[in-house]
Amino acid sequence: MVYFDNAATTFPKPEVVYSFMDSFYRTNGVNVGRGQFTAASVASRLVEETRSLLLTMFYCNKSKAVIFTPSATEALNMVLQGLSWEDGQTVYITPFEHNAVLRTLTYIMQIYDIKIKYLEPDKKTLRFDFEKIKYDFQTTKPNYVILAHASNTFGCITPIKDICSLAKDFGATTVIDMAQTSGLIDINLNEIKGDYCIFAGHKTLYGPFGIAGFISDKECNLKPLIYGGTGLDSANPSMPSTVPERYEAGSPNIGAIAGLNAALKWIGDTGIENIRIKEKETTVKLLNMLKNYYNIKVIRGADESQNIGVISCVFNGYSSDNVGQILSEKGFAVRTGLHCAPVAHKFMGTAPDGTVRFSISYFTSDDDLLMLKNALDYIEMNG
């Protein structure tokens, strides 16, 4: 398999992620925070160390807490469904939000009379006009601003620092979906005014499925989404008031947390800057390659410093699924269609067929690119 589906999940993982997950689960695969015995203590320490590694990665001070969830989708649901919605409120989002945001908002709109407004960048440059945003915020006050840090479809980065800063001037609560950027882009949450920042363990953090979460103030007062055992305060018929326990009902997934722990240390050893540089280099190589095909149109902002290694294209004369089928038969892993981001495709003019998405990781090699070149040559010749 030649793997270009890293925006769905990075593959492979660093070797240490597989090996530590396996060895830790074999020796300490017990229930965390619910027993006094040694393996439970070792497991508890691993969980707390993993929270610390995340807080350090994002430059958080001690007022912040890491809440673990089984997926970024669940973290987004926990945050969005947990907010204090009221009729008449306005939520601003970008056109690049994932269905984890869009479908959750659709559900919330069934309960509350809220308005969704879009913060749209220029369709060509994909740059945001901050004066326009300020004007919009002045015209209709933002209660919530939800920002995909980078599009899972077109790779464009949202200027979260500036938009969050503006949003805060208007008293909004800010939510940042960092599923495609945490561990890839150096994010300083001490400087960025994000109230709830969601990360996905299995994507750019190079960890396994089953672990994700969000970073918020320790004083966070979201309404819980999942109710259940927390291993403490068990006689309380409601969830405990302490964070993160209030939002972490059920047995922690210690195997997945071990994998994330190893991944975070690997990122620390490798350096986020180095990961980003390598990803940029590979991205530029791939973009230069794609330019040579008259039948391929890349849909992308021009400024590569504002993009990540997620490249969407359309193939002249082919549906995106057609291309996916051909590449699949030749052993390539790519994703085609709408990538769970229907509004992004509508905005960029690629709905309803969607795009063929090549997404790369630190482990994408020149050999991978060469093999892709051969496949694209074949499609061009047989087009």
Add this chain to the structure above:
Amino acid sequence: MVYFDNAATTFPKPEVVYSFMDSFYRTNGVNVGRGQFTAASVASRLVEETRSLLLTMFYCNKSKAVIFTPSATEALNMVLQGLSWEDGQTVYITPFEHNAVLRTLTYIMQIYDIKIKYLEPDKKTLRFDFEKIKYDFQTTKPNYVILAHASNTFGCITPIKDICSLAKDFGATTVIDMAQTSGLIDINLNEIKGDYCIFAGHKTLYGPFGIAGFISDKECNLKPLIYGGTGLDSANPSMPSTVPERYEAGSPNIGAIAGLNAALKWIGDTGIENIRIKEKETTVKLLNMLKNYYNIKVIRGADESQNIGVISCVFNGYSSDNVGQILSEKGFAVRTGLHCAPVAHKFMGTAPDGTVRFSISYFTSDDDLLMLKNALDYIEMNG
């Protein structure tokens, strides 16, 4: 570590669970149902095979579906929060429900004016009086009946077949929490009238953390709890109407599903009956051992055919945490306190201190029992 905390999570797992999880994740750790490429297809087939193995284990016919969730807590939340609650409804539960049920019901009671009534067995025999239940149902019609199949604290088995049958005579919707019994007790869901039956992968199914779920009719119409991408029908701003997709937003945890797959095959090869027999034998050995200590009182129903290998006791002159501390220092894994089941302790007279719980698995050995004997001798001598 001498492990007696299997009711929290079975440990160790069968070797094949560790090894298959690791090898499958290394070769096929990709996103399921969202790509056409080979590894994605292999992963998708594994997921469908795992659903089939579960349906076969529980004798389900083709009208049933398996919905995967990251934990049994989440499955219970999805079912309970997803039901069509109305003011004035009555829900019957046993005193043995876990906080995943109790706290979720507390939350639902904040929204709806519903009544919770308890189906209580005799405190000595732990037998249910079906005439009494019938009388209760006649007096106050049950809208929902929620039954822990076995207590995670006292090990007593609830006669789910008879109670569900009665509940159905009164038109109730039935929910069975099989977290402590699936894979241990032979459960025929073709005969038991359970509308929503919850299983936990990491307990008596011998799989890993991160995978659980529930079995329901394919026509199941719960309100979704988690909204997000499903890898199909992406242009739909709401969740798709098909089951299981409607309830499985986000990337499936393929590593955990691989572990569960291997565990289910191991159970199939070993035989549920054989697992249950071995567990019973070990339980009786442990009970006979505990009888010899004047300072230990086992809180348990007399009929061992109606119990599982979860043994709660109180130690004369010690708090349960004291005992946990001593055993922990000697390398034993036990659980003390309320075990996330506060009502059970109130009912059995062991609140607020709780009990010391020894819970065994297929892998609990005579050596484990012997080492425990030495530790209990020590406590008795120093008591």
